[in-house]
Amino acid sequence: MIEIHNVQKSFNGNPILRGIDCVFETGKCNLLLGGSGTGKSVLLQCIVGLMKPDIGSITFDGTVFTNNKVDIKQEIRRKIGMLFQGSALFDSMTVFENTEFPLKMLTPEMTREERRDRVEFCLKRVGLENAGNKMPSEISGGMKKRVGIARAIAPNCTYLFCDEPNSGLDPATSIKIDELIHEITHEYGITTVVITHDMNSVVEIGDHIIFLHKGQKLWDGNKDEILNTTVPELKEFIFSSSLVRAAKKVDEESEGGLAAIVDETLSDEQANERAG
Amino acid sequence: MVKTFGEFLIFMQSMLVRKERFAVLWQRTLDEAILIGIDSVFIVSIVSACIGAVTCVQIAYNLVNPLIPKSTIGFMVREMTILELAPTITSIVLAGKVGSSIAGGLGTMRITEQVSALEVMGINSASYLVLPRIVAAMLMFPLLVILAMVLSITGGYLAGTLSGAMSAQEYVEGIRTDFVPYNIAFALIKSVVFAFLVSAISSFKGYYTEGGALEVGAASTGAVTNSIIAILLADYVLAAVLL
Numbered sequence: 043m044i045e046i047h048n049v050q051k052s053f054n055g056n057p058i059l060r061g062i063d064c065v066f067e068t069g070k071c072n073l074l075l076g077g078s079g080t081g082k083s084v085l086l087q088c089i090v091g092l093m094k095p096d097i098g099s100i101t102f103d104g105t106v107f108t109n110n111k112v113d114i115k116q117e118i119r120r121k122i123g124m125l126f127q128g129s130a131l132f133d134s135m136t137v138f139e140n141t142e143f144p145l146k147m148l149t150p151e152m153t154r155e156e157r158r159d160r161v162e163f164c165l166k167r168v169g170l171e172n173a174g175n176k177m178p179s180e181i182s183g184g185m186k187k188r189v190g191i192a193r194a195i196a197p198n199c200t201y202l203f204c205d206e207p208n209s210g211l212d213p214a215t216s217i218k219i220d221e222l223i224h225e226i227t228h229e230y231g232i233t234t235v236v237i238t239h240d241m242n243s244v245v246e247i248g249d250h251i252i253f254l255h256k257g258q259k260l261w262d263g264n265k266d267e268i269l270n271t272t273v274p275e276l277k278e279f280i281f282s283s284s285l286v287r288a289a290k291k292v293d294e295e296s297e298g299g300l301a302a303i304v305d306e307t308l309s310d311e312q313a314n315e316r317a318g
Numbered sequence: 319m320v321k322t323f324g325e326f327l328i329f330m331q332s333m334l335v336r337k338e339r340f341a342v343l344w345q346r347t348l349d350e351a352i353l354i355g356i357d358s359v360f361i362v363s364i365v366s367a368c369i370g371a372v373t374c375v376q377i378a379y380n381l382v383n384p385l386i387p388k389s390t391i392g393f394m395v396r397e398m399t400i401l402e403l404a405p406t407i408t409s410i411v412l413a414g415k416v417g418s419s420i421a422g423g424l425g426t427m428r429i430t431e432q433v434s435a436l437e438v439m440g441i442n443s444a445s446y447l448v449l450p451r452i453v454a455a456m457l458m459f460p461l462l463v464i465l466a467m468v469l470s471i472t473g474g475y476l477a478g479t480l481s482g483a484m485s486a487q488e489y490v491e492g493i494r495t496d497f498v499p500y501n502i503a504f505a506l507i508k509s510v511v512f513a514f515l516v517s518a519i520s521s522f523k524g525y526y527t528e529g530g531a532l533e534v535g536a537a538s539t540g541a542v543t544n545s546i547i548a549i550l551l552a553d554y555v556l557a558a559v560l561l
Contacts, residue, residue, distance in 0.1 A: 090438050112336065119440035130431035144439050150339060203438075 043068045044089065044201065044233055049098035051084055058084045059095070060257040068103075069231045071224055071247040073238055076254035077279060082237045083205060085254070089235070090122055090203055091115060102201065120148050123194025125204040125223075129186035131178040137189050138174035141165060144197045164192040168222060184215035188222070195226060202227065204236040208243060220246040241280060244268060253279070329522050333449045336442040346450035347457075354416050354451070354517075355458030359465065365411050366466035369403055370395060370473030378483035388484040392492020395474040397501075404466040405505045406553050409459065409512035413545035417520040420451055421541035424524030425534035433525070448521040452514060459513035460506045467505070508556050515548040 044066040051059040058081045066072040074082045087093040089100055091107065100107045102118050123144075131140050141161045145152055152160070165171050168188040178186060187207055194202055204223060208216035224247040227234040236243065244251060248265035255275045263271070271277055337343065377391045424447060427433050436443040471493060479486045520541035527537045 092434055092437060116336070116440045119438065122438055122440075124435065124438045126431045126435060128430055130435040132432055132435075133426075133430075147338070147342065147439065147441055 043103055044235070045099075045101040046085070046089070047099045047101070049085065049088055049095045049100065051081075051088060051093065051095050058257050059088070061098070062254070062257075062259050064252050064259055064262060066233055066235050067250055068233045069228065070234070070249035071227050072233070072235045073244060073248045073251045074235060074254060075238060075244060075248075075251050075279075077239060080254045081257040082239075082254055086203060086205060086235065086237055090124060091119060120197070121200040123197070123199030123202045125187065125190040125194055125202070125207055127205045127209050129178070129183075129190040131186055131189055131193070133178055135178075136174065137165070137170065137176050137178070137181065140178070140189055141174075141192045141196050144193060148197050160196060161192075164196045165189075167195070167226070168192045183210050184212075184219065187211070187219050191219075191222060191226065195230070198230075200232055202232050202234040204234070206237050206239075208238065208240050213242065216240065216242060217246060223247060239279075255279075325526075326518075326522050329444065329448075329525065330518065332442070332444045333452075334445070337445045337449070338441065342446070343450055343453075346446065347453050350450045350454035351458050353419070354412075354454050355461060358412060358415055358458075358462060361411060361415060362408055362462045362466055363469055366404060366408065366470040367473035369407060370399060370470030371477035373398055373403065373470075374474035374478045375481060375483065378478060378481070388488045389492035389495060391478060391484055392474070392489040393495045394492075395478075396471060396493040396497075399467055399470040399474070400501045400505050402553075404470055405463050405508040405512065406549065408463050408466040409509060409516065409549050410546055412459065412462065412513075413516045413520075413549060414542050416455065417516045417541045417545045418538040420517060420520040421524035421527075422534055422538045424448075424521060425527035425537040428525065428527045429530060429534060444525065448518075448525060451521055452517040455513040455517035456510050459509045459516075463505060463509040467502075504556075504560055507560065508553065511552055511556060512549050515552060516545045519545045519548055 046062055046064045046066075049059050049062045050057070062081075062085060074085065076082050084093065088095045089107075095108060098108070102121070105114065105118060107115060107118055131137075132143065135143065138161055141164055142157055145157045145160060149157075161174070162171065165174055168191050170185060170188050170192065173181060173185060173189075178189070181189070191204075202223070207219050207223060211219065220243050223234060223236060226232070227247075227249075236247065238244070244265055248268070250264060251262060251268055252259055253261040253273070253276050261268075261271060261273045261276050268276070268280065271280075374391060374395050377394050378388075381388075381391060424433075427447070433443045433447070436446060475486070475489050478484050478489050523537045523541040523544065524534075527533050
């Protein structure tokens with residue numbers, strides 16, 4: 043569990059985070075939702091230690107991270123896995139070497155064979171068992187995200203942070219990445235924090251959602267509650283998408299509702315999958 | 319400027335705290351040594367051989383007094399090569415090749431969040447990325463300077479003898495006249511200092527790049543410009559102090 047208490051951050055006197063209080067629960071996909079410039083990335087950078095908050099504290103499973111000793115911070119950081127917006131794979135290394143890198147650096151006690159087995163397991167887990175010898179420049183954006191996830195989970199991370207995992211991906215690939223993050227979170231019981239402004243992700247993986255607006259937390263809840271929100275800023279955010287507006291309109295006008303249209307459009311197999 | 323120098327000192331200090339394991343840093347140093355040293359052999363060879371040849375021809379052109387023995391040409395080529403041309407020109411060439419490569423590489427890593435990825439893993443990115451580059455440069459620059467000395471003097475020999483400006487015997491006699499071994503040591507000391515300046519300044523410029531591709535280009539240009547200025551200033555200071 044990660045607890046954020048009264049975190050504030052300003053740049054040149056311009057407040058970006060205005061006293062955020064929230065809790066990211068263990069074993070859940072916690073979504074940081076909000077429009078551009080609302081402070082999501084700054085909050086994430088404060089949590090992982092790339093930025094220092096002006097005021098406030100961040101606690102990882104009871105251990106204070108902010109303003110603690112360097113050794114304790116390092117210990118916490120070694121439990122963190124992060125998927126960056128642009129994947130941040132090391133250009134000079136193959137997919138295999140990228141995934142192996144944190145193991146080499148953080149677990150010197152592992153033998154070469156143990157590392158190889160772990161890397162093969164992680165690459166298989168993200169569906170890239172045959173891409174180990176490829177360079178990052180030779181793989182697609184979706185594959186890069188998968189490698190990023192494999193690298194993040196390789197050292198058995200306790201906390202997984204994903205900065206806009208869907209950016210630059212087509213809708214189908216986005217859903218696959220979302221599903222992968224969701225599965226990994228529940229499979230390993232880790233605390234996952236995902237930054238997103240994609241409503242698809244909210245519906246797919248939003249176990250716990252925190253909505254930020256102008257550096258403040260305005261709402262938190264789960265994906266079943268979000269569509270019934272009474273917070274005007276959140277309603278405006280949700281229904282600002284043309285697709286969501288069109289879907290709402292179709293839902294209101296069609297007899298069987300949107301669900302019936304979706305079922306008609308999907309193949310039997312896909313419909314069964316969704317129902318299951 | 320004082321602020322930048324202060325930031326540079328803090329950057330240097332940050333490399334030395336929370337260092338990674340020796341085995342990791344050593345392997346990284348060897349990798350960088352190949353990039354900095356082996357990959358620069360070709361350009362250093364071409365430049366130094368040509369400079370030696372040109373120096374020889376131009377000295378021969380200016381030495382028209384029949385009272386001055388022709389072996390003086392070899393003597394002057396040797397002195398100029400060892401004291402100045404080999405260490406300084408080689409370092410300036412390397413500032414262009416290695417400095418821009420270091421700044422561009424680190425700048426790209428910074429803007430594509432690879433540096434942040436290292437930090438999030440709990441790795442001291444300055445120590446992991448920069449320290450091996452500086453150590454590798456300080457190991458490889460003297461070797462390249464020795465190569466430059468040999469090739470420059472050889473270039474002078476070929477140019478002098480093939481053009482008929484002097485005989486091979488006169489050139490060899492010249493390069494053996496009044497040889498001071500300390501000059502070699504002085505040249506190698508200079509090369510180590512220049513290596514530190516080029517690699518540290520370029521790393522500093524690249525490591526703190528902010529923005530996008532345009533800023534990476536600007537960081538590379540700034541790294542080369544500042545490194546060359548630092549080399550020339552250090553060249554004067556070292557000559558004044560050590561000679």
